[in-house]
Amino acid sequence: MTKKHREAIQKQFTRTAEAFSKFAVRDTPEVLTEKVEFAKPQPTDLALDVACGPGAYALALAPRVKFARGIDITEEMIRRARAFQAEKQIANAAFDCGEAEALPYSDATFDLVTCQMSFHHMPKPELALGEMVRVTKPEGRIVLIDTLGPESDSKFELHNAIESTRDPSHSSALRLTTFLKMFDDCGLEILRQSLKRRQRSFNHWMLRAGLELHHKRYQETRKLLEDSIPGDKAGYSPQVQDDDIIIVHNEGMFLLGKAAKSEI
Numbered sequence: 001m002t003k004k005h006r007e008a009i010q011k012q013f014t015r016t017a018e019a020f021s022k023f024a025v026r027d028t029p030e031v032l033t034e035k036v037e038f039a040k041p042q043p044t045d046l047a048l049d050v051a052c053g054p055g056a057y058a059l060a061l062a063p064r065v066k067f068a069r070g071i072d073i074t075e076e077m078i079r080r081a082r083a084f085q086a087e088k089q090i091a092n093a094a095f096d097c098g099e100a101e102a103l104p105y106s107d108a109t110f111d112l113v114t115c116q117m118s119f120h121h122m123p124k125p126e127l128a129l130g131e132m133v134r135v136t137k138p139e140g141r142i143v144l145i146d147t148l149g150p151e152s153d154s155k156f157e158l159h160n161a162i163e164s165t166r167d168p169s170h171s172s173a174l175r176l177t178t179f180l181k182m183f184d185d186c187g188l189e190i191l192r193q194s195l196k197r198r199q200r201s202f203n204h205w206m207l208r209a210g211l212e213l214h215h216k217r218y219q220e221t222r223k224l225l226e227d228s229i230p231g232d233k234a235g236y237s238p239q240v241q242d243d244d245i246i247i248v249h250n251e252g253m254f255l256l257g258k259a260a261k262s263e264i
């Protein structure tokens with residue numbers, strides 16, 4: 001990762017750590033439970049959540065595993081995750097500051113390695129996935145959850161332009177086909193796959209990025225989205241509702257295993 005991109009991520013997520021934590025109800029308690037169940041957590045598992053943000057997923061996994069760690073590049077996110085842990089009085093969890101592309105853990109350390117809603121911030125997500133594979137035990141599981149970019153080229157470009165206008169640290173919402181190729185390249189087999197259409201309020205989504213009506217970037221993002229409505233040119237299936245717009249993020253959830261060497 002370039003120094004410039006690292007700084008863009010740290011600036012965005014330091015600036016928005018409070019808003020992000022407060023409005024992180026992108027995952028309602030029901031959706032968070034769904035994501036925990038999807039990972040098939042076991043009481044003996046050592047779990048790691050990569051790019052953990054304020055720690056919601058790691059702390060939701062903790063009661064179901066032996067120990068849960070989270071790691072994130074943004075110190076302020078780690079500070080929030082630790083505060084959230086203290087508030088919830090969860091003893092079997094810990095948080096580290098570090099990069100997904102260079103995880104500070106030994107090979108084959110974890111039974112369960114997860115990463116959600118973060119690959120779209122990484123210019124080279126294959127490096128992070130390679131690291132996740134490295135630190136996973138041979139019989140371990142990897143859970144990858146992220147928004148999916150549209151397969152159509154024109155929609156893909158506009159979709160990512162809207163995402164980058166909202167959040168300059170956005171890199172690219174990967175297509176399902178790109179994820180599948182990356183899994184194959186990393187020698188992973190898909191144990192389970194679930195594709196979801198997650199409806200969101202545009203205004204709420206903007207708040208999570210620290211943006212309100214009076215901000216220039218709110219106005220620019222909203223204009224791009226509104227212009228995309230005829231023909232759904234950016235793949236958000238947008239629907240105006242009073243002063244808000246209901247949008248859809250297609251989300252891929254993948255449970256992956258290390259393929260046996262002979263099968264690679």
Ligand SMILES: C[S@@+](CC[C@H](N)C(=O)[O-])C[C@H]1O[C@@H](n2cnc3c(N)ncnc32)[C@H](O)[C@@H]1O
Pocket residue numbers: 001009010013024050051052053054055056057071072073074077098099100101115116117118121122
């Ligand atoms: C959209 S937030 C998602 C946080 C959390 N996974 C969740 O779902 O609530 C993206 C997070 O990825 C982190 N991040 C981005 N690139 C990273 C990298 N290369 N290594 C570690 N963390 C990274 C950011 O600091 C931020 O906390």
